[in-house]
Amino acid sequence: MIRALFITILSSIIFSGFISANAQRVVKDNPVPLEVWLEDFKTEALGEGISQDTIDMAFEGLTLNAKVIELDRRQPEFTQTSQEYIRVRVSETRIRNGRKRMTELGPILNPAAKDIGVQKRFIAAIWGMETNYGSYTGNFNIVRSLMTLAYDMRRSSFFRKELMKALVILDEGHITPDAMIGSWAGAMGQGQFMPTSFFAYAYDMDGDGKKDIWTNEADVFGSIGNYLKRHTWHENQTWGREIKLPSDMAARQALVDLTHEPNPPRSCKRALSAHSKKYSLTQWKEMGVRNLDDSDIPEAIGAGIEATLLLPGGIDGPAYLTYQNFRTILRYNCSNHYALGVSLLSDQLK
Numbered sequence: 001m002i003r004a005l006f007i008t009i010l011s012s013i014i015f016s017g018f019i020s021a022n023a024q025r026v027v028k029d030n031p032v033p034l035e036v037w038l039e040d041f042k043t044e045a046l047g048e049g050i051s052q053d054t055i056d057m058a059f060e061g062l063t064l065n066a067k068v069i070e071l072d073r074r075q076p077e078f079t080q081t082s083q084e085y086i087r088v089r090v091s092e093t094r095i096r097n098g099r100k101r102m103t104e105l106g107p108i109l110n111p112a113a114k115d116i117g118v119q120k121r122f123i124a125a126i127w128g129m130e131t132n133y134g135s136y137t138g139n140f141n142i143v144r145s146l147m148t149l150a151y152d153m154r155r156s157s158f159f160r161k162e163l164m165k166a167l168v169i170l171d172e173g174h175i176t177p178d179a180m181i182g183s184w185a186g187a188m189g190q191g192q193f194m195p196t197s198f199f200a201y202a203y204d205m206d207g208d209g210k211k212d213i214w215t216n217e218a219d220v221f222g223s224i225g226n227y228l229k230r231h232t233w234h235e236n237q238t239w240g241r242e243i244k245l246p247s248d249m250a251a252r253q254a255l256v257d258l259t260h261e262p263n264p265p266r267s268c269k270r271a272l273s274a275h276s277k278k279y280s281l282t283q284w285k286e287m288g289v290r291n292l293d294d295s296d297i298p299e300a301i302g303a304g305i306e307a308t309l310l311l312p313g314g315i316d317g318p319a320y321l322t323y324q325n326f327r328t329i330l331r332y333n334c335s336n337h338y339a340l341g342v343s344l345l346s347d348q349l350k
Ligand SMILES: [Ca+2]
Pocket: 203, 204, 205, 206, 207, 208, 209, 210, 211, 212, 216, 219
């Protein structure tokens, strides 16, 4: 009996020791103990003008989150094709739910979109792609996630800044620590804003003094719209269009070759290097590009529009001309798959 009890106690000691050692081990090479690191961070936060109360509340009982490190280390192999991605992300269910939610929240969405100057279908499409129209915003405690990623050495300085901004959000009273939840890497609320993006782009649409991107739909729509607007959005234009390449093989190949020319973008290099250089719609028409139904592309309406060619599935896959608004969507998330998903979903929500 005593022996059994001893073994139980011993194994529970070993087990709890194992958990804490394991959590420490997954964190990369920080030579400073967490307690020391945290004291240093808290001192810096006080120096930034954050109140002691906010700091105490935010970090109370927080431990490193091994799950966050595990997710951070998981390198997703991005083997999904554009068509597979779109089939899953722009599903019939998501289209149907989007239309329903746009109707339900029309009295909030419509005036917000109008005030901000971004078509409501694009705000709704980003909302749908990011959090399935606010139904899944992630359940991670943001301060805990950011503390873990800031203490971890892989991208410490980036996440340390985000953690500091998260504390400022709490200090300003936009949200309580318990309700400040989001994805494992710190993206928060229905539009998945990082704390620094919150300060740059979150928008108090209903004017109550708080930017509540978690539970207040007016602020959610205003913030998503404001993010787009501030990254050069054209309200009178769409994102682009699916087009048909010429059937003549030489002309077709010449267009494909355009997407392989050096095309150094200023931002979002990873995605934009797959695009051709910009040409006007008139020039694209002259190069043999047609609408899917073989009609002329709208050169007259869009004479001033410059578009890039994107062929996510190669020469035999779907072909798209993309306008400035597509590049703005890429600023939300630098992935052609993502931007195409938002774009095609927005067409369905029109
Ligand atoms: Ca508000």
